[in-house]
Amino acid sequence: MRKLIVIITLLSINIGMHAQENQIGNTGNIGIGTTNPFSPLHIKSSLDGMVTFQTSDNTWLYTNWMDNGGTRKTWMGLGADLSSFNINVENGTDKILFNGGNVGIGTTNPEHHLQLTSSNNPTLAIGKLNTNTQGKSSLIFFAGNGTTANGFTMQYNKTNSTDRLSFVDGGNREALSIENGGDIGIGTTTPDSKLSVKSGGQSINFLTGTNSSGYVLNIGVNDDGVNIANNSKIRGFNLKNSDQTINFLTGTNTSRYNLNIGVNDDGINIENNSSVRGFNFKNGNGDLMRITHSGNIGIGTITPDSKLSVNGVVHAKEVKIDLVGWPDYVFENTYQLLTLEQVETHIKEKGHLQNIPSAQEVEENGIELGEMNKKLLEKIEELTLYTIAQEKQIQEQNKKNQELEDRLKKIEDLLSQN
Template identity: 40%
Template sequence: MKKIILLVIIVTVSFDQRAFAQTDTFDQLNANSGSNKKIEWVSSGYGSGYGHKIYNLDPGFGGKTLLNFAGRNNNASWTDIMTITSNGKIGIGTTDPSANFHIQSPFTMLNSTSNQDSNMLIEGTSSTRRTTEGAALGFVVPANTDGSNGWEQGRLLVTPDNADNGRAEGRMYIQTRDRINNQWKWVNNLVLRSSGNVGIGTTSPEALLEVESSAIDLLSTNKADANMIIQGTSSSRNTSEGAALGFIVPANSDGTNHWQQGRIIVTPDNTNTGNASGRMYLQTRYYSGGAWSWRKNLVLGSSGSVGIGTEETGSHKLAVEGSIGAREIKVEASGWSDFVFSNNYVLRTLEEVEQHITENGHLPEIPSEAEVTENGINLGEMNAKLLQKIEELTLYLIEQNKELKKSQSEIFELKEKVSSLENE
């Protein structure tokens, strides 16, 4: 027959009354022999009772047993502090941990001003305050393909944000380990500064979000190659949807009611499968017909064309839906009309010009109204043709001026002859 042993250990403990404000008392350690084993350390001579307890419990569900660590602090009731389950999970503040390590405690206030206020604290100690060291939470995964050789390959590190004495501004790094120049080093993937600025690839962001990485080759042909990428997912390739970057500003004059009022959206430029041609829209929101819509202010096609107010650019590099106002327009032409003044230029007679107008209803080398309506005009080419007609007209005027002077000379001679005859 097994012996049931009740072990009672009486320990005399001396308390500093200044520190604990309680009188000397006897602590007792009890180990029971029941089905739910327990060990209790109790101090019942002060307040409602202090102590610690370790006990085994079968919750009756989940296929597990629990080893609980409980305590009471000036209270007659026990509170579970930590639980170790038979399947290897540890819970702090919970007796039903859902992960290997599970902490449960009241919410931490978002705007708390306490110097230590979190559900879990990791403290790094040092003899000084400097921005190059801090407290870290590390993540270990295998370095070998067989699951062995565990290495810390990612971590969250918090350091001081400055070296000033008596300050509590912090800086947070989210880091991964990488092999650089044959050495394993930590890469600062994401940096959060006490100013609220966030840096990706930089530890000194000068804006709320600053991304720094190597310059992108203008002629890069990689599938994805940018300093920052925005991806829109879809079950199809459709020119009416894409990935967008939006800009929000207030809709009300008092700075409230924030609405997205501008965006850059990139869609497919066609619906062909296996095709990566893109189309980019720069859009602003406008109100029309009782609804808010997006205006196609600027459209860039994969052909290199640009549309202002339109997606349909035809064969043109720039198409504008509407009028264009400009202080000056420069057209670079490949030729000009000075050939009219060449000695070998055959100038039509005015009779020939008249005949052409009579038969066709427009000047030679000038398109008809029907042609202009259908095809429009090339500004540089039309200006050259108009100049050609002006130069031809100038030649006609020069010739007419010669004829006029000749006629005037003949008239003068005839007048003199008539005058002489009258005086005889």
Template identity: 35%
Template sequence: MKFYLLLAFCSVSIAASAQTNTFPASGSVGIGTTFPRAYLDVATASLNTLTSVLGRLPEGNSDSSGSYLGVHTYVTQPGPCNSFSLEHKFYGRLNSSINFYRGGSYTGGFITFTTNNGTERMRLDDNGNLGIGTTNTGSYKLAVEGVIGARKIKITQASWADFVFDEDYELPSLAETAGYIKKYKHLPGVPDEAEVKKEGVDVGEMNKVLLQKVEELTLYLIEMKREQEEQRKVVEEQRRRIEELERK
């Protein structure tokens, strides 16, 4: 008898809340909706609302909204603007979050990541470009505002500077190089300061250019060594003749 009374009580309680919640026989659960479109469908009638808490801590739970990881909805018009956030709050204060922004239409959304007090640190835009420390990725797949630390960076190149050692490579004379430097204040083939400030530097291409200059310097040194060796032979030959004349 007690069991049947308990079932009747539960049936009345569920019926009283059936306007917003539903527990159909299909197994799908709707909270805030009577037409769940997933096994668990949590809806809200108003925007800018904490719709669900995925986990809550007892520490700080009595302060404001408490300490939790939850889903927050926002006003979506006009776009692009934040639609949903997965937020971590501690003592009711926003720490970090993942924010899902809608685009200007049905598509075009992007994602931002915040830390500390909800300050944006990283953005993955609608074109798949990633910005760290900046909201402006430009046309770069990775844009970083700040210093990058790494043990190793590998850059692929379509070509390299070994063409300097080809037999048909025209090595400029030192006089030509000196004249160019005097006129333009930088090495031939190397971008000047104004260009670097405006366009930046392609690290892979710049390494190729610098290697070209090192290889050209190597050829200059080889040539200088050859000339010195020839001069040494001439001097030795003259010394030998002088010594022969002195013996006579």
């Protein structure tokens, strides 16, 4: 009440002193410095401070805003310690606070130049309010000398054809853009995939093709680069630089899996398709080595018929072969050793030793090294037995010859005595 009396008194004094400039109209409007007030209180002055409010107890200083029934709906003014300016609705749910250069919306203790706080989902809206279908709204960040050349702009750009959110650098270049459909472009304002990164002819693309089930990652320059794809034609991983490639992929056959590492026709290939499954090393002269899906290894051949097939010369310091049935049985008493006459007969009839493959069989089927060594040792041991038998015959014959020589000498001695 005391404040109201002071205000009325001041108004009365001012009206009396400037009656020619002041006016209380028949509408009830009061004009100070004007004879044509447009509102219940209209103040006009050439001075900078038109209305001054001062507290005598160094605490709250504010104005109230009430409804027709006299209920306060909001208040605006200085807080208890006169250090902050508040705009607050009566229930306290929405407020704006100016404190030491910081502005708080929804908080009484802003820690930043502008802080927006809400128990719900806080929203800051920046927009161009008109019926035009085109336009821009921007949020600009400054640094350095505070010019746009040292700043960064977050900009919403709407045209008749596209809507996008852009991040613009100090050179007014869109460094990053987000299309309304969700496509993101870095270095491009027209992203053609979910993420497109471009710089001149260099690009990174995360995209889906016309096939809704296709997923593609492209990193490269022109046709060179990295590709991860899944569509109707190619599924897999590709590293490519002109003729140099690494591919993990499946072709139109969904059961096919490939790994290719190579230059031109040289390199390594792992594949699985209807005709070839395995691991291949090759160069311009053809396949060098193949490991089949069954575990066979071919060197110099792509059709290995055993665990290791070599079409060429093998040079090794040592070869170890695991065998059973080593031919010591030849020296057993039960072994039936052929007579030399039987051996001779077989050679005349067959043209080779018994249990030894013929030349034709070797040419057609090759030999098994372990088994052939067994057969050769068998023949060596048989030859040893033949040699032992012949040695015994020779010793027996020598004994008989010695006996004959002794008898002959005795006869010669008797004849010489006569």
